[in-house]
Amino acid sequence: MRYNVSQLLKGHVGETRHYQLQDAIPDLDPAIKPLTDLVGVVDLIHTNEGILVRANLRTTIELTCSRCLTEFAYPVHFQVDEEFHPTIDIVTGARLPQPEDADQATQIDIHHLLDLTEIVRQGLTLTLPMAPLCRNNCRGLCPNCGKNWNEGPCDCKTESLDPRLAALKNLLDEPDRDN
Numbered sequence: 001m002r003y004n005v006s007q008l009l010k011g012h013v014g015e016t017r018h019y020q021l022q023d024a025i026p027d028l029d030p031a032i033k034p035l036t037d038l039v040g041v042v043d044l045i046h047t048n049e050g051i052l053v054r055a056n057l058r059t060t061i062e063l064t065c066s067r068c069l070t071e072f073a074y075p076v077h078f079q080v081d082e083e084f085h086p087t088i089d090i091v092t093g094a095r096l097p098q099p100e101d102a103d104q105a106t107q108i109d110i111h112h113l114l115d116l117t118e119i120v121r122q123g124l125t126l127t128l129p130m131a132p133l134c135r136n137n138c139r140g141l142c143p144n145c146g147k148n149w150n151e152g153p154c155d156c157k158t159e160s161l162d163p164r165l166a167a168l169k170n171l172l173d174e175p176d177r178d179n
C-alpha cells in the first residue's frame, strides 16, 4: 500500500500512474478484521499540489452481528479520492512548509513514499455499518435462554409469551431458593 512517487513528482502535472493493488491489510484497527486481501485499482495523478489518489478498492471484513452475535463475512467496496502533499521539494530536497492543520494521513514522507494505509483505514471505518446484521431478517437471540433463533425456535419462546408461565418460570429459576 506504499508507492514511491519521486519519479511521478518529477514529471509533468497531469501525468498518471495506474496500479493494480493486491495487498494484505496490516493491523489497522482492532475493530477491523480483514478476511481477504485488499484488491482494486489505484491511480496516482500528479497535480499542482501533489499527488491525487483515486482508488476503487474491495475486501472482506469479519463482523459480529449486533443481534445474534455470530461472526460473518461482510464484503466491502469503497472509493478513495484524496490529494497527498509532499513534505520535501522533489527538485531542491528542501523541507516544504506544512500548514498547521496538515493531515498526517495524506503526507508524502521525506523518502517520497505515499502510504495509503491510514486512508484505507478511514475508508473502511466509514463503510462498515454501525450495527451490523448477518442477514436482513436476523431473528437474534432468545433473551431467556440465549438460543440463536436463526437456528430454530427455543423451548422458552412460547412460555414467555404467557405472563402466568413467565412468573412461574421466574420462581423456578431463582437460585438456591429452598436451601
Ligand SMILES: [Zn+2]
Pocket: 065, 066, 067, 068, 069, 070, 133, 134, 135, 138, 139, 140
Ligand atoms: Zn445475526
Ligand SMILES: [Zn+2]
Pocket: 142, 143, 144, 145, 146, 147, 154, 155, 156, 157
Ligand atoms: Zn429461549
